[in-house]
Amino acid sequence: MTPLLSVQGITKRYGPHIGCADVSFDLYPGEVMGIVGESGSGKSTLLNCMAGHLTPDAGQVVFDTRTDGPRDTITMSEPERRMLGRTDWAFVHQHARDGLRMGVSAGGNVGERLMAVGERHYGDIRDKATDWLGRVEIDASRVDDRPTTFSGGMQQRLQIARNLVTGPRLVFMDEPTGGLDVSVQARLLDLLRGLVRDMGLSAIIVTHDLAVVRLLADRLMVMKLGRVVEAGLTDQVLDDPQHAYSQLLVSSVLQV
Amino acid sequence: MTEYNFAYLDEQTKRMIRRAILKGLAIPGYQVPFASREMPMPYGWGTGGVQVSAAVLTPSDTFKVIDQGADDTTNAVSIRTFFQRTAGVATTTATSDATVIQTRHRIPEEPLHEGQILVYQVPIPEPLRFLEPRESETRKMHSLEEYGLMHVKLYEDIIRHGHIATSYAYPVKVEGRYVMDPSPIPKFDNPKLRDMAAIQLFGAGREQRIYALPPYTQVVSLDFEDHPFEASKADHPCGMCGATDSYLDELIIDDIGGRMFVCSDTDYCEVRQAAGHKGKDAA
Numbered sequence: 001m002t003p004l005l006s007v008q009g010i011t012k013r014y015g016p017h018i019g020c021a022d023v024s025f026d027l028y029p030g031e032v033m034g035i036v037g038e039s040g041s042g043k044s045t046l047l048n049c050m051a052g053h054l055t056p057d058a059g060q061v062v063f064d065t066r067t068d069g070p071r072d073t074i075t076m077s078e079p080e081r082r083m084l085g086r087t088d089w090a091f092v093h094q095h096a097r098d099g100l101r102m103g104v105s106a107g108g109n110v111g112e113r114l115m116a117v118g119e120r121h122y123g124d125i126r127d128k129a130t131d132w133l134g135r136v137e138i139d140a141s142r143v144d145d146r147p148t149t150f151s152g153g154m155q156q157r158l159q160i161a162r163n164l165v166t167g168p169r170l171v172f173m174d175e176p177t178g179g180l181d182v183s184v185q186a187r188l189l190d191l192l193r194g195l196v197r198d199m200g201l202s203a204i205i206v207t208h209d210l211a212v213v214r215l216l217a218d219r220l221m222v223m224k225l226g227r228v229v230e231a232g233l234t235d236q237v238l239d240d241p242q243h244a245y246s247q248l249l250v251s252s253v254l255q256v
Numbered sequence: 257m258t259e260y261n262f263a264y265l266d267e268q269t270k271r272m273i274r275r276a277i278l279k280g281l282a283i284p285g286y287q288v289p290f291a292s293r294e295m296p297m298p299y300g301w302g303t304g305g306v307q308v309s310a311a312v313l314t315p316s317d318t319f320k321v322i323d324q325g326a327d328d329t330t331n332a333v334s335i336r337t338f339f340q341r342t343a344g345v346a347t348t349t350a351t352s353d354a355t356v357i358q359t360r361h362r363i364p365e366e367p368l369h370e371g372q373i374l375v376y377q378v379p380i381p382e383p384l385r386f387l388e389p390r391e392s393e394t395r396k397m398h399s400l401e402e403y404g405l406m407h408v409k410l411y412e413d414i415i416r417h418g419h420i421a422t423s424y425a426y427p428v429k430v431e432g433r434y435v436m437d438p439s440p441i442p443k444f445d446n447p448k449l450r451d452m453a454a455i456q457l458f459g460a461g462r463e464q465r466i467y468a469l470p471p472y473t474q475v476v477s478l479d480f481e482d483h484p485f486e487a488s489k490a491d492h493p494c495g496m497c498g499a500t501d502s503y504l505d506e507l508i509i510d511d512i513g514g515r516m517f518v519c520s521d522t523d524y525c526e527v528r529q530a531a532g533h534k535g536k537d538a539a
Contacts, residue, residue, distance in 0.1 A: 116404025122480040
């Protein structure tokens with residue numbers, strides 16, 4: 001089986017500082033990979049390198065494209081990479097405001113990706129947008145409202161709808177539940193789990209919330225100071241952490 | 257007339273502007289940056305158009321200026337006088353006699369012919385500006401042909417108004433490639449951009465951009481399949497000349513709701529009146 005995404009030796013430096021160093025892993029179709037670690041451990045740098053937002057100093061990110069098979073996305077041309085960014089890839093930002101157009105209605109936000117790939121029928125775009133709002137549990141009557149009138153949880157769900165409307169195969173998520181209260185987090189996680197299972201999505205989720213990876217991720221990587229210190233099946237890593245830092249991370253979670 | 261170089265600008269500046277114009281003609285719809293000069297008029301009064309006119313005028317040209325279609329408004333009169341004094345060129349108000357026509361916000365009703373140049377004054381040349389404020393990003397979007405966002409604007413129009421309510425500066429796609437702002441002409445004029453026999457030049461002074469449409473260029477107004485582009489105008493005949501095919505201005509004539517509609521193109525209206533056409537409000 002060809003991995004959907006094969007990351008080899010990704011290294012990114014900020015001057016003398018290490019963003020992330022020599023990270024390698026394979027992600028297979030339908031698999032969800034969690035990346036955990038403390039602030040500054042290089043999680044987001046790694047995610048941005050993989051999603052094409054940052055150019056790594058070394059390494060390869062090989063994606064199994066629909067048309068040409070496995071291709072290194074770092075050396076492919078910018079138009080091709082940006083095309084991937086709005087078709088096969090999706091990126092969910094931590095802050096919904098970074099991923100939404102706040103001055104454009106909810107329907108317009110969801111429809112933007114459709115229009116970006118050439119959809120030119122207003123009725124179809126609107127039907128798809130309304131359908132997707134339903135799938136992320138936003139009432140269809142809010143389709144013409146701007147995201148500024150939405151609560152934080154709704155904005156985050158809208159961002160997810162906007163990203164998934166073109167049927168991507170790989171979703172990058174940067175702290176998707178950060179900044180939401182716990183009950184909203186739970187609903188969002190439930191929703192994400194359903195969508196990931198139903199659509200057979202592969203996902204890479206960066207978070208420092210162990211509950212998120214416990215629920216969503218099949219596999220887990222623990223990062224510290226830019227390097228992967230432990231990787232394995234989620235339950236295995238969380239129940240029997242081997243590295244000192246993983247042990248610290250797991251034991252730091254408050255048991256209520 | 258010895259104080260100024262011909263047409264106000266010095267020859268090196270005109271050369272620089274002509275190079276930008278030629279590049280613009282070679283890549284229809286592409287915004288060419290140029291070193292816009294300070295002109296003896298405020299930004300927003302046509303400094304871009306004036307620089308383009310100065311660069312293309314020759315002593316044998318006949319010059320016409322229109323402002324919202326009219327030859328007799330402040331902007332039109334002052335720019336016409338400016339070139340009368342600094343270039344000594346002949347001026348006219350008749351569309352067919354002019355070789356260079358500088359315009360603000362209209363295309364003349366009378367079809368232009370080969371050999372004429374139409375110079376537009378452009379306030380904001382970037383059609384994506386109000387959707388994407390970053391210049392670095394809009395340039396990238398143009399170079400990679402990422403124009404989905406333009407349709408988001410039209411989509412927002414439909415949800416808010418039930419139809420595409422953008423009525424001026426209606427975005428167009430040139431030769432299947434660049435999305436272009438046709439300057440704030442009413443969308444009634446958009447179909448005239450296409451396959452025009454005259455050269456069309458667009459100058460934005462403050463934003464320092466020049467773009468162009470060579471003669472007989474394919475220009476398509478953006479729309480949705482189920483909400484097609486429609487060139488619209490007030491549904492009245494002209495009150496002075498009775499024309500039903502021209503773009504109309506609405507004039508309030510008293511304080512009890514009286515109004516009349518007249519051609520915005522004054523030359524077109526006067527020629528028709530001289531030929532004996534009479535509207536219902538004609539004295």
